Amino acid sequence: MAYKAEYIWIDGTEPTAKLRSKTKILADGAELPIWGFDGSSTNQAPGDQSDCVLQPVKSVPDPIRGGDDVLVLCEVLDIDMTPHRSNTRRACMAVAERFADQEPLFGIEQEYTFLKDGRPYGFPQFGFPAPQGGYYCGVGDDEIYGRPVVEAHLNACLEAGISISGINAEVMVGQWEFQVGPLPPVEVADQLWLARWLLYRVGEDFGISATLDPKPVKGDWNGAGAHTNFSTIAMREGYDPIIAACDALGEKAEEHVAAYGADIEHRLTGMHETAPWTEFNYGVSDRGASVRIPWQVALDKKGYIEDRRPNANMDPYMVARLITDTVCSALAR
Numbered sequence: 001m002a003y004k005a006e007y008i009w010i011d012g013t014e015p016t017a018k019l020r021s022k023t024k025i026l027a028d029g030a031e032l033p034i035w036g037f038d039g040s041s042t043n044q045a046p047g048d049q050s051d052c053v054l055q056p057v058k059s060v061p062d063p064i065r066g067g068d069d070v071l072v073l074c075e076v077l078d079i080d081m082t083p084h085r086s087n088t089r090r091a092c093m094a095v096a097e098r099f100a101d102q103e104p105l106f107g108i109e110q111e112y113t114f115l116k117d118g119r120p121y122g123f124p125q126f127g128f129p130a131p132q133g134g135y136y137c138g139v140g141d142d143e144i145y146g147r148p149v150v151e152a153h154l155n156a157c158l159e160a161g162i163s164i165s166g167i168n169a170e171v172m173v174g175q176w177e178f179q180v181g182p183l184p185p186v187e188v189a190d191q192l193w194l195a196r197w198l199l200y201r202v203g204e205d206f207g208i209s210a211t212l213d214p215k216p217v218k219g220d221w222n223g224a225g226a227h228t229n230f231s232t233i234a235m236r237e238g239y240d241p242i243i244a245a246c247d248a249l250g251e252k253a254e255e256h257v258a259a260y261g262a263d264i265e266h267r268l269t270g271m272h273e274t275a276p277w278t279e280f281n282y283g284v285s286d287r288g289a290s291v292r293i294p295w296q297v298a299l300d301k302k303g304y305i306e307d308r309r310p311n312a313n314m315d316p317y318m319v320a321r322l323i324t325d326t327v328c329s330a331l332a333r
Helices: 089-098 147-159 185-206 240-251 253-258 295-300 316-331
Strands: 003-010 019-026 035-038 051-061 070-077 105-116 164-169 175-183 209-211 226-231 282-284 291-293 305-307
Touching: 003 051, 003 185, 019 035, 019 185, 051 185, 070 185, 089 185, 089 316, 105 185, 105 316, 147 164, 147 175, 147 185, 175 185, 175 226, 185 209, 185 316, 226 316, 240 253, 240 282, 240 291, 240 305, 240 316, 253 316, 282 295, 291 295
Parallel strands: 003 070, 282 291
Antiparallel strands: 003 019, 035 051, 051 070, 105 175, 105 209, 105 226, 164 175, 226 305, 291 305
């Protein structure tokens, strides 16, 4: 019997890439082949040389269609089988392989905002809802909007075998978060992209969309980030490597911020639990710091750090590559 394979890839839209997908029907037992697509329609090729190639790199059960159907995450290649310029996965792979002996692990907290009729879900047609305060991890019809979508997305991720480790309502109305990991650099990015695709796809069934806009509502409202938790085996065994990791990130702060998502200056203002994007600091239990050392880590003298700067719209391949390279290079000295 034939099965359906949903080929999913990251396009070339700038400054923030979009997810694309299309369905291939395959004979029972057939392996996943490479497949072509029109790169001129995805900002990845000119019209007179429009062919690009999809190279399957990860497949998981399709929780939407069920049965033997699968979701297939793909890299984008040029027709000479080399990585396309929009392919950030290969560079992440190279860094992950170089520092594999340090056993880097990531846990990413993906915040997002539901939209309905062009405004955040739960915002009235005119004006604003009550100020922030009761929405974070809240409960009740007057404070929580979109829970059925969130629960459906959670179940879909679990059925797909994605290492989703939790969900919660966030600070702004209609804003939520899910967490993926802990996983190695490439795997956490692969799974985060698949979880994003499932979020958008599940939302279709409810007539609700999701955005990774880092500042969906201007003014006194929290932005949306992708707080990135990171450790190496040395950090998991001692505190000095924790401090060395923070210092290393500070030395390359500008390079990191430039690659942590478009419009980062709109979110990292020094307010709403952020540090200014032009500054770098770290501290224990400080959610206003660029990098937070959890209090339990300071108490245990080992563990992980949380880089609070990445935007919700960041490319996880780029963020995982930069953090791995910066910290592991410093710890290897």
